[in-house]
């Protein structure tokens with residue numbers, strides 16, 4: 545079932561219409577031949593997977609289960625190894641290719657299947673005319689370059705959250721997606737979770753009264769950093785470290801810099817603030833009706849770092865405070881890991897826990913309240929984020945977490961990191977997407993890019 549707007553504000557409808565018209569004007573949409581018809585192999589959405597590690601590998605497996613799409617290629621700079629979040633897992637391009645071919649072999653009489661290429665260089669996937677869409681699940685410092693190149697090559701994109709490494713990167717992604725008439729689903733899959741949608745419905749229907757305060761939780765480092773004096777390691781055979789670094793500054797290899805652990809280093813990611821915040825702040829933004837906007841003030845409250853010289857240079861315990869122009873205050877902080885988001889109003893509160901699996905209200909009776917169909921901005925996907933993407937590639941409707949949604953939610957995370965790193969207050973103009981009156985903070989909206997890797 546394609547993305548179905550159960551009830552949407554006219555502004556959202558207008559926005560989608562305008563975006564679609566703008567995209568059509570800029571680059572008329574030609575549906576790839578392979579997307580028409582039922583699910584005969586030649587009619588499936590053909591996919592290439594870029595980055596098949598901790599997240600990319602299981603996401604790829606979820607796409608395989610959908611017979612509306614077909615995996616043609618995988619790409620990873622790692623040929624295959626352990627050393628991911630869970631050391632039991634053996635991920636990388638060869639295990640991913642084997643998983644794809646093994647999956648399709650099950651439905652062949654011969655019991656064997658060949659037809660999934662494994663590449664080291666993502667440009668080999670983007671250059672393939674027979675691939676309709678790419679799934680990008682690499683570290684954050686690569687998201688923008690790959691998305692922009694894929695969009696320019698006419699591919700639709702499923703890109704993992706947080707949308708980009710910087711606000712500037714994300715603006716380039718929005719532009720490339722819209723100018724080329726592409727569909728982009730941000731991988732913030734909790735947008736497709738019925739409990740999260742219920743939280744939004746309850747808040748927007750006024751069932752908890754006037755919203756006063758929001759708590760969005762993020763985690764702390766969940767891996768141990770090599771301490772000061774750590775020594776570089778030899779690059780393992782089968783791992784293209786230069787291509788892993790890509791646009792990031794040159795740095796000596798250490799295993800704890802790369803697989804999974806990259807998120808604790810500001811050169812490649814934004815710590816747990818962007819990692820968790822791209823979920824918890826995303827649901828807060830949605831519930832507050834701020835999908836096209838954001839806070840006007842973001843303030844440092846607290847940040848704690850590992851000893852200087854440790855490999856992980858990102859803050860581990862964090863707290864920053866956002867204020868919206870309607871006076872609502874949002875505290876984003878390292879808190880109880882299970883709690884994602886709490887929204888408190890004058891007449892009650894709602895709380896989502898455990899990646900959206902648990903949902904509570906105070907008073908409890910609010911949970912049963914029927915909110916009706918006139919709640920603005922509550923739209924319904926098919927509750928399967930990957931399937932919703934494939935449906936939208938076919939229908940050309942907006943997916944549950946469009947490029948703008950991913951951009952605006954991750955922007956709050958990036959602003960938080962800027963305020964934390966500078967120990968300052970950042971005034972934000974959400975209309976023009978600019979930091980007001982602080983040159984140092986404004987400069988952090990972008991990163992110097994390695995010239996070899998201009999998108």
Ligand SMILES: NC(=O)c1ccc[n+]([C@@H]2O[C@H](COP(=O)([O-])OP(=O)(O)OC[C@H]3O[C@@H](n4cnc5c(N)ncnc54)[C@H](O)[C@@H]3O)[C@@H](O)[C@H]2O)c1
Nearest residue numbers: 595597598599600620621622681682704705787788803804
């Ligand atoms: N939606 C979610 O809940 C969720 C959960 C976890 C991770 N993520 C996101 O997924 C992304 C990847 O995180 P992860 O935990 O899977 O990391 P990971 O290190 O386990 O996997 C990333 C993979 O990308 C590969 N890679 C790196 N550079 C590459 C390049 N230039 N070309 C091809 N492959 C390259 C790595 O070798 C690795 O196999 C991050 O953006 C992260 O925020 C999302």
